[in-house]
Amino acid sequence: MEHEVPKRRSSMARRRVTRLADRQGGVVSRRQAYDAGLTRGEVRAQVRAHRWQRVWSRSLCLHTGPVSEEGLDWAAVFEGGDRALLDAEASLVASGLQNYDVASRRVSVPRGVKPLVGTGLDIRRTRRWSADDRAPSGVPRTRVPVAAVRAAMWAASDKQAALLLTMPVQQGLTTATLLGQALLDVRRDQRRPLMHDVVLDLVGGARSLGELDFARECRRRGFPEPTRQTVRRGKDGRYYLDVCWDDFALVVEIDGIHHSWATTVVPDALRQNDVALAGATVLRLPLLGLRVAADDFFEQVERGLRAGGWRSAA
Known part of the structure; x- marks a missing residue:
C-alpha cells in the first residue's frame, strides 16, 4: 500500500x-x-x-x-518565457499560411527579457511587443495582420516583404483593410513606403484619394463645403493647403506616402506650424488611413468643425 x-x-x-x-x-x-x-x-x-x-x-x-511543426512552435514559445509570442513569418505559418517555409522561428519578447539561443530559434527583444497583438487561441503568436506587417519589415528583401503582405490576403487569412490598420501603427521603418504602396494596391488600387473625393465625402456626411488648395504665404514663399474651412479655423492635410520622405518632412512640419500659429487646427489624414479607417478620421474632422463653431442642420 x-x-x-x-x-x-x-x-x-x-x-x-x-x-x-x-x-x-x-x-x-x-x-x-x-x-x-x-x-x-x-x-x-x-x-x-x-x-x-x-x-x-x-x-x-x-x-x-520527429517533433511536429506545431510542437516546435510551442517549444519555441516556451523558450521565450511567459510573455513570448511567435512572430512574423513563423506566426503566419502557425496561423495557416501555406506554401511558405521558415528557416527559423522568430519569437518576440518584451524588453528586459534575456533571449535564449538555439538552433532554429530567433528569440529577440522588441519595443513593438504588446499583449494586445496576441492571437485569441492556439499557440501564443501575433495576430495575422500584425505578423504580416512585421514579417515585411524584417524580410531579407523588398520582394520577400511584398510577398509576405500579399500571401495572407490571397489565402484568406486576413484582409487588406486589417493589414492597413496594423500598418498605421508603424511610425518609422525604412520599408514603410513600400509597405504602404503594397497595401494600397491590395485595398483596391494606389489611386490617390484627392481633394475632390474628400469634398464629395464631406457633402455625403453633411459637412460644410471646404475650400481646396488654398494659397498661403510663408517665410519661404507660397504654399498650398489641401483642404480648409476658414470660417471654422480647421485645416486638413491629406498625406500621401511622400509625406514620410525625408525631403518633405521638414517643410511639411514648418508649414503646419505656421498654420497652427495663425490660430487654425490642423488635422493630418494619411491616405492609407482614409482607405482603411475613413469613419474614424471623418469623425475627427467633424469634431474639429464643431470645435470651430459649426453646427449641423440636424
Missing part, C-alpha cells in the same frame, strides 16, 4: 501531462510537467529511458520520433 500511493500520483500526473501535450503538438514545457505533479527525477527518468526527448532547453516531447 505504501508504494501504491506514489505510483498512483505519478500515473495521474503523467495522464495530465499527456492530455496537455495532445493540445500542444506532443510537447509540454518543463514547468507544465512539474505543475502537473511530476518530479524532476521522474522527468529525467522518462528522458533516460528514451520514452521522452528534450526540445531545446525548456521543453519535452512525449515521444522520441
Whole structure:
C-alpha cells in the first residue's frame, strides 16, 4: 500500500501531462510537467529511458520520433518565457499560411527579457511587443495582420516583404483593410513606403484619394463645403493647403506616402506650424488611413468643425 500511493500520483500526473501535450503538438514545457505533479527525477527518468526527448532547453516531447511543426512552435514559445509570442513569418505559418517555409522561428519578447539561443530559434527583444497583438487561441503568436506587417519589415528583401503582405490576403487569412490598420501603427521603418504602396494596391488600387473625393465625402456626411488648395504665404514663399474651412479655423492635410520622405518632412512640419500659429487646427489624414479607417478620421474632422463653431442642420 505504501508504494501504491506514489505510483498512483505519478500515473495521474503523467495522464495530465499527456492530455496537455495532445493540445500542444506532443510537447509540454518543463514547468507544465512539474505543475502537473511530476518530479524532476521522474522527468529525467522518462528522458533516460528514451520514452521522452528534450526540445531545446525548456521543453519535452512525449515521444522520441520527429517533433511536429506545431510542437516546435510551442517549444519555441516556451523558450521565450511567459510573455513570448511567435512572430512574423513563423506566426503566419502557425496561423495557416501555406506554401511558405521558415528557416527559423522568430519569437518576440518584451524588453528586459534575456533571449535564449538555439538552433532554429530567433528569440529577440522588441519595443513593438504588446499583449494586445496576441492571437485569441492556439499557440501564443501575433495576430495575422500584425505578423504580416512585421514579417515585411524584417524580410531579407523588398520582394520577400511584398510577398509576405500579399500571401495572407490571397489565402484568406486576413484582409487588406486589417493589414492597413496594423500598418498605421508603424511610425518609422525604412520599408514603410513600400509597405504602404503594397497595401494600397491590395485595398483596391494606389489611386490617390484627392481633394475632390474628400469634398464629395464631406457633402455625403453633411459637412460644410471646404475650400481646396488654398494659397498661403510663408517665410519661404507660397504654399498650398489641401483642404480648409476658414470660417471654422480647421485645416486638413491629406498625406500621401511622400509625406514620410525625408525631403518633405521638414517643410511639411514648418508649414503646419505656421498654420497652427495663425490660430487654425490642423488635422493630418494619411491616405492609407482614409482607405482603411475613413469613419474614424471623418469623425475627427467633424469634431474639429464643431470645435470651430459649426453646427449641423440636424
